[in-house]
Amino acid sequence: MNMNESGMQTGSSFLEEIIRESNVDIRACYQCQKCSAGCPVVSAMDMYPNQVIRQIQYGRREKVLGSKSIWVCASCHTCSVRCPNDIDFAKVMDTLRHIALRSGIIAGEKDVPVFHMVFLESIKRTGRIHELSLILRFKLKTRDFLKDAGLGWQMFRRGKIKILPQVYSARREIKELFNTYEKGAAQ
Amino acid sequence: MKEATYYPGCSLHGTAREYDESFRGVSKLLEVNLHELEDWTCCGSTSAHCTDEALSVALPVRNLNLAGKYDREMIVPCVACYSRFKAAQQGAKEHPEYLPTPYEEKVAVHYALDFFCDSSMIEALKTKTAKPLSGLKVACYYGCLAVRPPDLTGVKQYENPDHMDRLMEILGAEAVPWSYKTDCCGASLVMTRTDIVITLSQKILSMALEAGADCIVTGCTMCHANLDTRQASLSDASGNKNKIPVFYFTELMGLAMGHREVKKWLSRHVTDPIKLLSSKGLL
Structure with a gap:
């Protein structure tokens, strides 16, 4: 069991990792469950927000990083604004996703991180999101070609879907920016 | 004539085209001269902040630096982009190591709704309201990012905001009280967990109907897409x-x-709004 400078028990290197990286002190949680009560996506979670905090405190790294919960969190910030102890849990969820990706742990919701990666690749390619290309590239990864095809057609008819991406001059600059961050050079 | 930089973001050039067109249209009528930011790039959106914090600061900062070249404020109608700009301004201060060169805050960034709710704009709007929206009951739906996190948005009444309600009343509409103003629609989960978005959106839609609203009003492209297109299986309590x-x-x-x-x-909406407005004699 470790003690930090304020004399609080920490006892888990995973807990310390989360506190250090998120800069949010989740030791202040007293399990009132207000975060879980207000969470709009709690019914799709395999671990409620308050349980995620408790599991981090227990040091259950693999269980937390491999959970569905961290990927179905919609980043709505309701938990953060309602926490009586000012724990910015939405920020903790971001940190958990970052660590999960870096650790290479298999995601509990596999399509969500795949979507994020396709989205970022699209920005890297052209600097802006061309929605039709994004959707087609994502469908190539998930092989679910028919989902929302009818809706796509309705939106196309209403002039909401552009066939071709825009052409402008920042493409090379944005590729270089991505290359810098992928190498971790700016950090 | 007021001069302002306009950051449209990816949605307003695509699926939220009517937001771009109407934003430009009303700005012109209110004598705001918009200059679209040249060579703007994506703010990184949810995907950047969920995966790489440094990148989620760097992508908006690139645009902020472009906008900083001009002596005018920047207006952002897409609330998701706006939220990323505000977060990046804060992130750049807290983590200068995320950026190759230090960020110097030169440009004031405003969310379009906040911009139009400002007292000088409200006064201009009062004098230009030619066809009051009498008899139209609206449920103002703010969603998440127009109000949260409040230290970024500056909205004090983040649990029960009323600035859009007041704006609608100035236009002559009746803003109904309801309790789902700031509930989440599921946003970008629509691509991956459509089932969650359908559940959340239908709850919001049915609560607006239950509150007696004729329509919903929003200023978020994700909320609009989710609520406008996911009504196929909507039914009321009976x-x-x-x-x-x-x-x-x-x-x-x-x-x-x-x-x-x-x-x-x-005409770009999936759920037809024209019939409602015609029946109220507004169109």
């Missing part, structure tokens, strides 16, 4: 099939100011 049009607040501003292109904007 099982009646019902639909409820979803407007961008700028479309209703344009309607009340008598903009000539309102019909064109509204």
Whole structure:
């Protein structure tokens, strides 16, 4: 069991990792469950927000990083604004996703991180999101070609879907920016 | 004439085209001269902040630096982009190591709704409201990022905001009280967990109907897409099939100011809003 400078028990290197990286002190949680009560996506979670905090405190790294919960969190910030102890849990969820990706742990919701990666690749390619290309590239990864095809057609008819991406001059600059961050050079 | 930089973001050049058109339309009527930011790039959106914090600061900062070249404020109608800009301004201060060169804050960034709710704009709007939206009951739906996190948005009443309600009342509409103003629609989960978005959106839609609203008003492209397109299986408590049009607040501003292109904007909606407005004698 470790003690930090304020004399609080920490006892888990995973807990310390989360506190250090998120800069949010989740030791202040007293399990009132207000975060879980207000969470709009709690019914799709395999671990409620308050349980995620408790599991981090227990040091259950693999269980937390491999959970569905961290990927179905919609980043709505309701938990953060309602926490009586000012724990910015939405920020903790971001940190958990970052660590999960870096650790290479298999995601509990596999399509969500795949979507994020396709989205970022699209920005890297052209600097802006061309929605039709994004959707087609994502469908190539998930092989679910028919989902929302009818809706796509309705939106196309209403002039909401552009066939071709825009052409402008920042493409090379944005590729270089991505290359810098992928190498971790700016950090 | 007021000069302002306009950051559209990816959605307003695509699926939220009517938001772009109506935002430009009402800005012109209110004598705001918009200059679209040249060579803007994506803010990184949810995907950047969920995966790489440094990148989620660097992508908006690139645009902020471009906008900083001009001596004018920047208006962002897409609330998701706006939220990323505000977060990046804070992130750049807290983590200068995320950026290759230090960020110097030169540009004030405003969310379009906040911009139009400012007292000088409200005064201009009062004098230009030619066709008041009498008899139209609206449920103002703020969603998440227009109000949260409050240290970024500056909105004090983040649990029960009323600035869009007041804006709608100035246009002559009646803003109904309801309790789902700031509930989440599921946002970008629509691509991956559509089931969650359908559940959340239908709850919001049915609560607006239950509150007696004729329509919903929003200023978020994700909220608009989710609420406008996920109404196929919507039914009320007694099982009646019902639909409820979803407007961008700028479309209703344009309607009340008598903009000539309102019909064109509204023809892009999946859930038809024209029938409702015709039945109220507003279009």
